[in-house]
Amino acid sequence: MENFTAYNPTKLHFGKNVIEKLPDALQNTGKNILLITGQGSVKKYGYYNQVIEKLQKAGKNIIEFSGIKPNPVVDDAEKAVALAKKNQVDAIVALGGGSVIDTAKMINMAYANDLPVWKIMKREVEPVKRIPLFVILTLAATGTEMNGAAVLQNHQTQEKIGYFSPLMYPDISFLDPTYTLSVPKNQTINGIVDLIAHSLEAFFSGGAVPLSDRFVAANILETFDYAPALLNDLKNYDLRARMMWTATIAENGTTMHGRTTSGDWGTHALAHHISLLWDTAHGETLSVMFPAWMKAMRPKIKERLQQLGFLLTGKSIKADETIAIFEEFFNKIGAPIRFEQLGLKSHDKQKLLNLWLKNKPIGMNIILDEKDYQKIISYL
Numbered sequence: 001m002e003n004f005t006a007y008n009p010t011k012l013h014f015g016k017n018v019i020e021k022l023p024d025a026l027q028n029t030g031k032n033i034l035l036i037t038g039q040g041s042v043k044k045y046g047y048y049n050q051v052i053e054k055l056q057k058a059g060k061n062i063i064e065f066s067g068i069k070p071n072p073v074v075d076d077a078e079k080a081v082a083l084a085k086k087n088q089v090d091a092i093v094a095l096g097g098g099s100v101i102d103t104a105k106m107i108n109m110a111y112a113n114d115l116p117v118w119k120i121m122k123r124e125v126e127p128v129k130r131i132p133l134f135v136i137l138t139l140a141a142t143g144t145e146m147n148g149a150a151v152l153q154n155h156q157t158q159e160k161i162g163y164f165s166p167l168m169y170p171d172i173s174f175l176d177p178t179y180t181l182s183v184p185k186n187q188t189i190n191g192i193v194d195l196i197a198h199s200l201e202a203f204f205s206g207g208a209v210p211l212s213d214r215f216v217a218a219n220i221l222e223t224f225d226y227a228p229a230l231l232n233d234l235k236n237y238d239l240r241a242r243m244m245w246t247a248t249i250a251e252n253g254t255t256m257h258g259r260t261t262s263g264d265w266g267t268h269a270l271a272h273h274i275s276l277l278w279d280t281a282h283g284e285t286l287s288v289m290f291p292a293w294m295k296a297m298r299p300k301i302k303e304r305l306q307q308l309g310f311l312l313t314g315k316s317i318k319a320d321e322t323i324a325i326f327e328e329f330f331n332k333i334g335a336p337i338r339f340e341q342l343g344l345k346s347h348d349k350q351k352l353l354n355l356w357l358k359n360k361p362i363g364m365n366i367i368l369d370e371k372d373y374q375k376i377i378s379y380l
């Protein structure tokens, strides 16, 4: 087992009506709150009004920035930073899914340190300060509610990249599964794929840590268990709660401790290029990319695939059979598993390959080269 530091400062309130705790949570922050939201779902389903009511009860001035799009862009973050500066905000409240929360994290870094968002993300400058960040999650998927990561796109530079800082863990996250009852079926499928992909990214890091491996397998088996029932019963609170908790656990450090790196993330880096080129939902890019990556990397990860297969089935199975478990599961829940199912043509694969060749995405544990890109493309 590798040395590690377990650090997760986020306090998480989970369950029905946890929003009631928001006014108390804000007691020691300043008056001016920057509220970040997406493209309208929170208003449509009433979560927005509940949050506004709590902010008013806490006596706050609300400065609002809405319209954050899925696959969020750096330009929106910069616009919100300008608004934050104009109003000298004291804290940020993010109400939404991963896109809203990730943008709020980067707004925080850029505003508190007076630095450009993209320079921070490219690690050309280093933030050292933060303001308080409170998160109200409406979509179970990314795990951003309890980690220090954010992902943004920049269309000028043709990149979609992640940034991690210990300064970006939310202070408090509010997870009421009731807020996810309105998530449509396709986004629910995307969230399920994403949390499985995060579990797999952890597993394909290096080092031998049986407990972290067992956490991965437990999270995947739990998801296999509730997912089909949830997709037939989207308003079921208990099934939504199970999904919400697995999504948080998949990327809050639980599955990463003691490994050589905190996940591999090669598959994510490759898949982000599909979102960048065609604005494809994050989950859809992963159900297509993970099986292809596993097939292409099979010679390097054969033993790990067998170990994962054993943890999932209790039997010694072949590497290919482990890959088939995931491909079949994604297919069963209605997630795309082939490039063409994303509405793309086979000639679009060349565009994707060209962008990989330009940006050179690599894993943190399994380093990819140009031959690997060709192989992965052939399995898409």
Ligand code: NZQ
Pocket: 037, 038, 039, 040, 041, 042, 045, 068, 069, 070, 071, 072, 096, 097, 098, 099, 100, 102, 138, 139, 140, 141, 142, 143, 144, 147, 149, 150, 151, 179, 180, 181, 182, 183, 184, 187, 190, 191, 194, 251, 268, 282, 283
């Ligand atoms: O924009 P609104 O109107 O809010 O609608 C959203 C959006 O259209 C909708 N939605 C959210 N909550 C809803 C809801 N609709 C009905 N009811 C609700 N309760 O869902 C759509 C997708 O939202 P989005 O926030 O984009 O989804 P998700 O949470 O999957 O976030 C995806 C983003 O997170 C990044 C991805 O790359 C992508 O940009 N990731 C962030 C990570 C992190 N910070 O740790 C790790 C992940 O691997 C991932 O890369």
Ligand code: ZN
Pocket: 142, 194, 197, 198, 268, 282
């Ligand atoms: Zn992801």
